Amino acid sequence: MAFPAQYRPLCLVLLRSRTVQLTRSRAGQSRPPERQALHAFSALKITSLESSPLLGVNFLQPMDAMALTCRTFRFALSFVLAMALGASVDARDASNPLETLLIAFAQGKRDKDIAALSNIEWQGFAYPEDSEKDLSVTYHLRGRLRLNGFGEVDLPVGIGANATRKKGNEGDASIDVIFHSAKGARAIELQKFYPNDNYQEILQRQLSVGTVTLLGDNCKKDGYGDLPDDEHTAFFRIDLPAATTPVFVRAGRDEDGGKNSPGETFFSFSLFTPGSDMTKRSCVNRVDPPQ
Secondary structure (H helix, E strand, O other), X not given: OOOOHHHOOOOOOOOOOOOOOOOOOOOOOOOOHHHOOOOOOOOOOXXXXXXXXXXXXXXXXXXXXXXXXXXXXXHHHHHHHHHHOOOOOOOOOOOOHHHHHHXXXXXXXXXXXXXXXXXXXXXXXXXXXXXXXXXXOEEEEEEEEEOOOXXXXXXXXXXXXXXXXXXXXXXXXXXXXXXEOOOEEEEEEEEEEOOOOOHHHHHHHOOOXXXXXXXXXXXXXXXXXXXXXXXXXXXXXXXXOOOOOOEEEXXXXXXXXXXXXXXXXXXXXXXXXXXXXXXXXXXXXXXXOOO
């Protein structure tokens, strides 16, 4: 099933410097060469959970960390999540899976160590076909987890003509851990159905210990810095006692999910401060000095 025309944007790929961040382009907006996507989604087909979409990408010029997230990428994650919700869900570990994952991420754990976390339903590693000039590659570890603090809702299951709805937990989320072959884990992307505006509360509920600090919100511009922010973007820092390195978060939501989706809430996790991204987006700083 091909992506609808409105979900065929160009993506900005930020893998060489710090993390993977991608964004949707706007119709009629000029785009410099570095914003061109290296792989089109127009012919993308999803046949099973195990063959979930893989965004093959090359590294481009170094860019600011925590910059832009591709809505095509999140749209693909929505498909994966919708399909996953149709499968049986095994009993999950009692400990919070996101907290466990963030601790491993902040501690710089290897890909095999992260893949061994038992309270996450992993679907395995996925590798692109292309690589950088230095032969290093970016690859993905995808899976599912359940966020604490959510109840039963109607969730979309399947895609296209086979799309239906079933009762499920709103906290069921898709995750994508993004690795660089030479630099380790670079980013984590998480997406759940239904838009929520209480980002800080959601994040804090996932922690048995640790604090979530609001860094900036009320952003006026999008990731390009030239159009209004329609994702209600906010930035946070998570401090975990088990890790010396804080985790930085960019949160947002899509309130117009379209025909088959109730909308989404998404979180992008990085180990790099989002100061330049906040400046570009004209966000209101909530800490002094700015991060």
